[in-house]
Amino acid sequence: xxxRGTVVDSGRGxxxxxxxxxxxxxxxxxxxxxxxxxxxxxxxxPFEVSGYASGERIGSPYRCxxxxxxxxxxxxxxxxxxxxxxxxxxxxxxxxITQPQERIPVIGSPST
Numbered sequence: 001x002x003x004r005g006t007v008v009d010s011g012r013g014x015x016x017x018x019x020x021x022x023x024x025x026x027x028x029x030x031x032x033x034x035x036x037x038x039x040x041x042x043x044x045x046p047f048e049v050s051g052y053a054s055g056e057r058i059g060s061p062y063r064c065x066x067x068x069x070x071x072x073x074x075x076x077x078x079x080x081x082x083x084x085x086x087x088x089x090x091x092x093x094x095x096x097i098t099q100p101q102e103r104i105p106v107i108g109s110p111s112t
Contacts, residue, residue, distance in 0.1 A: 006037075043075035051083035051092045064090035071106050079106065 041047040052065030064085070069092050073079060077098045084091055094106040 041073045041079075043073055045072065046070055047073055049081045049092070049094070051081075051090075053083070053085070053090055065092075067092040069094045 048068055048070045050066045050068045052063070052067065054061070054063040056062070065083075067083070067090065069081060071079070071094050077096050080095045080097045080103070082093050082095065084093075096102075096104040096106055
């Protein structure tokens with residue numbers, strides 16, 4: 001797999017804005033960690049996204065994933081791959097967001 005970067009939580013919405021911004025600037029410049037990552041995929045070729053999380057919650061380490069989603073992008077469409085926490089687990093979903101007001105789930109081969 002060709003790693004294009006790493007998405008990290010900068011704390012935006014949980015810490016002061018200037019701290020989150022400082023985290024984002026430092027992470028993106030130093031270690032290619034970003035608050036979000038955009039990639040252009042080749043149309044009609046299988047595309048795989050892998051997501052995982054690890055860290056510490058109140059003194060207790062956690063790890064979630066890796067979760068993998070594979071789909072075949074179409075040249076006229078825009079996609080969003082969303083990795084999120086739901087309760088005590090994580091999920092990864094692929095959506096067609098060509099029409100920004102719609103999130104259409106993409107049928108692919110999500111796996112864990």
